[in-house]
Amino acid sequence: MTALTAARDLLGTDPDGIWSAPGRVNLIGEHTDYNEGFVLPFAIPHRTFAAARLREDDRIRVSSTFAEEPVEVALADLSALFPSEGDLRVPEWSAYALGVAWALRDLDPSAPGIRGADIAIASDVPVGAGLSSSAAIEGAVASALNDLWNLGLDPVALARAGRRAENEAVGAPTGIMDQMASMLGVADAATFLDCRTLETQSIPTGFTDAGLELLVIDTRVKHAHSTGGYRDRRDACERGAALMGVPALRDVTVDDLPRAAELMDDVTFRRVRHIVTENQRVLDTVAALRSDGPRAIGDLLTASHASMRDDFEISVAELDTAVDAALEAGALGARMTGGGFGGAAIALVSHADVAAVTDAVESAFADAGYLAPHIFAVAPSAGPRRDA
Numbered sequence: 432m433t434a435l436t437a438a439r440d441l442l443g444t445d446p447d448g449i450w451s452a453p454g455r456v457n458l459i460g461e462h463t464d465y466n467e468g469f470v471l472p473f474a475i476p477h478r479t480f481a482a483a484r485l486r487e488d489d490r491i492r493v494s495s496t497f498a499e500e501p502v503e504v505a506l507a508d509l510s511a512l513f514p515s516e517g518d519l520r521v522p523e524w525s526a527y528a529l530g531v532a533w534a535l536r537d538l539d540p541s542a543p544g545i546r547g548a549d550i551a552i553a554s555d556v557p558v559g560a561g562l563s564s565s566a567a568i569e570g571a572v573a574s575a576l577n578d579l580w581n582l583g584l585d586p587v588a589l590a591r592a593g594r595r596a597e598n599e600a601v602g603a604p605t606g607i608m609d610q611m612a613s614m615l616g617v618a619d620a621a622t623f624l625d626c627r628t629l630e631t632q633s634i635p636t637g638f639t640d641a642g643l644e645l646l647v648i649d650t651r652v653k654h655a656h657s658t659g660g661y662r663d664r665r666d667a668c669e670r671g672a673a674l675m676g677v678p679a680l681r682d683v684t685v686d687d688l689p690r691a692a693e694l695m696d697d698v699t700f701r702r703v704r705h706i707v708t709e710n711q712r713v714l715d716t717v718a719a720l721r722s723d724g725p726r727a728i729g730d731l732l733t734a735s736h737a738s739m740r741d742d743f744e745i746s747v748a749e750l751d752t753a754v755d756a757a758l759e760a761g762a763l764g765a766r767m768t769g770g771g772f773g774g775a776a777i778a779l780v781s782h783a784d785v786a787a788v789t790d791a792v793e794s795a796f797a798d799a800g801y802l803a804p805h806i807f808a809v810a811p812s813a814g815p816r817r818d819a
């Protein structure tokens with residue numbers, strides 16, 4: 432059964448509509464988003480579907496194939512979901528969808544179209560793999576409510592609502608990249624995003640014409656944003672920016688690094704160096720795609736991985752194994768992608784080498800005694816849409 436059909440079935444009644452939004456993979460630019468820097472993600476073919484129907488009352492009910500029980504809350508009580516305003520406790524998965532409803536309603540609680548709704552979710556985005564199933568669920572729900580409530584919001588406003596839900600309702604301190612990548616997806620192009628200004632440019636990737644595939648290697652090691660390492664890296668970046676006397680590490684360039692080395696301890700410096708060099712690699716990747724095409728970006732991807740492994744220290748053995756095995760088997764470049772501490776790696780591979788790279792990674796995982804990885808190709812894909 433497709434995820435679209437599953438969402439429709441789960442709703443139990445005829446939906447007013449079915450909306451979907453894609454997951455995303457980040458081609459390059461990791462942990463640069465909350466440093467107000469640059470990222471280059473693209474939406475993937477895997478999508479999350481929201482089948483929805485307006486209600487006669489003011490209650491919002493979300494269900495997911497992912498969860499045993501639906502969760503139902505009165506619209507007026509949604510604000511109590513947020514630790515600063517109340518202590519309503521809901522299962523974490525439901526806070527993504529309910530948080531979007533709250534964030535959209537909070538823009539104008541008296542908007543005439545706002546009513547209760549039943550929303551059923553089903554997805555084919557792998558969860559916790561670094562492919563942003565969270566932005567996909569937010570994008571699908573935001574697109575559904577934008578239409579059903581006649582809000583007329585643009586994709587950037589919907590992306591902001593998704594981020595607000597994730598930061599404030601779920602409590603995951605993530606940047607805006609995931610939501611923007613999902614909301615602004617375009618076939619065969621990546622989204623070059625300036626996370627300070629939210630300006631975007633669509634950058635054609637040209638993978639197909641160059642005979643290339645972008646493989647995702649899902650290590651099946653789950654990551655979790657709300658905990659530990661992610662928060663710690665954000666703190667280190669804030670510390671580094673303060674020591675440099677700038678609002679965000681975006682304002683530090685590669686030429687400033689010798690001064691940074693003198694101003695801070697070794698660990699903070701290496702965190703800073705990752706962000707500063709990664710921002711530059713994003714700019715270099717965009718320039719290379721424009722002038723020379725995708726075969727020219729392989730070394731930048733691989734350099735990004737080394738920086739995350741050695742300076743930012745967010746890789747894990749499974750990700751390093753995936754990257755090393757892919758490169759040895761002929762990938763043009765490879766890196767872990769997403770927040771780190773698990774999740775997926777990507778490898779840019781000539782069509783003719785896909786089987787060899789896949790075999791090499793699977794063998795390396797088997798030899799190391801890891802879970803068998805999930806390996807699949809992703810092509811840059813379109814953003815949210817109404818499917819029915």
Ligand code: ADP
Pocket residue numbers: 479495496497498523524525527552553554557558559560561562563564565566568654655656769
């Ligand atoms: P990622 O975005 O990398 O997949 P996150 O930890 O950011 O990982 O988001 C995953 C969480 O999002 C899940 O644990 C769940 O709470 C929620 N989620 C994602 N997809 C669904 C879904 N189809 N139904 C319900 N909750 C979902």
Ligand code: MG
Pocket residue numbers: 563564565566609
């Ligand atoms: Mg996420």
